[in-house]
Amino acid sequence: MSEELNQVQVKSFEVGDKVNGQVTKVEEKQVIININDSKLDGIIPISELSSLHVEKASDVVVEGDHLELEVLKVEEDALILSKRKVDAEKSWEELEKKFDNGEVFEAEIKDVVKGGLVVDLGVRGFVPASLVEDFFVEDFSDYKGKTMAFKIVELEKEKNRLILSHRAVVEEEKGKQKNQILDSIEQGQVLEGTVQRITDFGAFVDIGGVDGLVHISQLSHEHIDNPSDVVEKGQKVQVKVLSVDRTNERISLSIKETLPGPWANIAEKAPKGSTLTGVVKRLVSYGAFVELFPGVEGLVHISQISHKHIATPHEVLKEGQEIQVKVLDVNEIEQRLSLSIKELQEKEPEYVTDYELPEESKGFQLGEMIGDQLKKLK
Structure with a gap:
C-alpha cells in the first residue's frame, strides 16, 4: 500500500x-x-x-x-x-545585477585549471590567466583556496558563460590611488620612491602608486651617459617633484635636486692656497677653465697661466690636459674659483742684454772706429 x-x-x-x-x-x-x-x-x-x-x-x-x-x-x-x-537560477539573477552595476565581490578559488582559475558562484565562473593579476604569473598552484576580489567582465546566461577578472579590480584601485596621489602631490615636495624602470633617457620612479620620470639630466650633478650607471631597478631613492601635469598624468622628478651640490663645502675641498690637480675643460680668449671636482670648474686667467707673456691660452694649454693649479680665491656663494698655474712655476732668471766694449776700445768714438775701417778698405 x-x-x-x-x-x-x-x-x-x-x-x-x-x-x-x-x-x-x-x-x-x-x-x-x-x-x-x-x-x-x-x-x-x-x-x-x-x-x-x-x-x-x-x-x-x-x-x-x-x-x-x-x-x-x-x-x-x-x-x-x-x-x-536551483542554485544556478538564483545565482544568475544576482550575477546579472553585479555585472550591470560593475560590482566588486569576493570569492574563493575552487580549482586551478589549464589557462586560468575556477570559481563557484552558484554557476561556474572562469578567470583567464591574463585576468588574474596585472603582472605575469608563471605558476597558479598557490591560488587554490585563496579568496580574491573580482569583477564580472563577460556574462552570457544562455551559453552558461561567466568570465571574471581580478586584474580589473587591481587596475581600478590603482587608478583611484593614482588620482589621489596626483591631487596630493605638489611641486617642490621631496618624497621617497622606488626605481621601477630604467631607459636610455632616464628612470621611472614609483612614489606610492604612481610613476614619475627622472630625466637623465636630473639623475646626478655629474654628466652621465647611461642612467644604469647611477641607479638600479628596485633601489630606494629620494626625489624632488619638479612639476605635475594632472591632465596628462605626468610627474617630473629629480634625484639631483636632493643631493648636495658639487659646490657645497667647496672652501673645505679647495681651500685658498691649496694645490690641486685638475683637467683643462675649456680654453677661451681670457683664460682656461679647469675642472677640479665633478661639476666644479675654476678659472685660470690668462695672466695666471705663465710668467711669460702669451697672446692666447692655446699657446701653452690644450683641452683634456691634466695640470696642477694653486687656489687663489674661493667664493662658494657665487660658485667661483680663481686658480693659477704660474704660481707653481719658478720664474725664469732675467739675462743682461747690454753689451760692454773691451777695455782697449774704451775712449774711442764709434765714428773713429768706422773711419779706420774705411781706410783699410781703400
Whole structure:
C-alpha cells in the first residue's frame, strides 16, 4: 500500500517543479532527500549537486541539510532532483545585477585549471590567466583556496558563460590611488620612491602608486651617459617633484635636486692656497677653465697661466690636459674659483742684454772706429 502511495505522490510532481527537502543520507555518488516532510524520497545525483566537478557528495552536503531543489525527472517511485539548477537560477539573477552595476565581490578559488582559475558562484565562473593579476604569473598552484576580489567582465546566461577578472579590480584601485596621489602631490615636495624602470633617457620612479620620470639630466650633478650607471631597478631613492601635469598624468622628478651640490663645502675641498690637480675643460680668449671636482670648474686667467707673456691660452694649454693649479680665491656663494698655474712655476732668471766694449776700445768714438775701417778698405 505504501509503495502505491509513493507512486501516487511521485506522479503528482512534474519536471521543473520546485521542492524543499532534507538530506537523510549521503552516499558517495548521490544524496537521498526526504521531500516536503513527507514519506516521499528523492535522489540527487552527484553531478547535480554543484556547477563544479565534485569527487564526493559529502564535499557538498551533509545529513540534515535543508535544500531547495528542482525536479529533473519523474520515475515510477522516485524523483530525480537537482540542487545545481536551483542554485544556478538564483545565482544568475544576482550575477546579472553585479555585472550591470560593475560590482566588486569576493570569492574563493575552487580549482586551478589549464589557462586560468575556477570559481563557484552558484554557476561556474572562469578567470583567464591574463585576468588574474596585472603582472605575469608563471605558476597558479598557490591560488587554490585563496579568496580574491573580482569583477564580472563577460556574462552570457544562455551559453552558461561567466568570465571574471581580478586584474580589473587591481587596475581600478590603482587608478583611484593614482588620482589621489596626483591631487596630493605638489611641486617642490621631496618624497621617497622606488626605481621601477630604467631607459636610455632616464628612470621611472614609483612614489606610492604612481610613476614619475627622472630625466637623465636630473639623475646626478655629474654628466652621465647611461642612467644604469647611477641607479638600479628596485633601489630606494629620494626625489624632488619638479612639476605635475594632472591632465596628462605626468610627474617630473629629480634625484639631483636632493643631493648636495658639487659646490657645497667647496672652501673645505679647495681651500685658498691649496694645490690641486685638475683637467683643462675649456680654453677661451681670457683664460682656461679647469675642472677640479665633478661639476666644479675654476678659472685660470690668462695672466695666471705663465710668467711669460702669451697672446692666447692655446699657446701653452690644450683641452683634456691634466695640470696642477694653486687656489687663489674661493667664493662658494657665487660658485667661483680663481686658480693659477704660474704660481707653481719658478720664474725664469732675467739675462743682461747690454753689451760692454773691451777695455782697449774704451775712449774711442764709434765714428773713429768706422773711419779706420774705411781706410783699410781703400
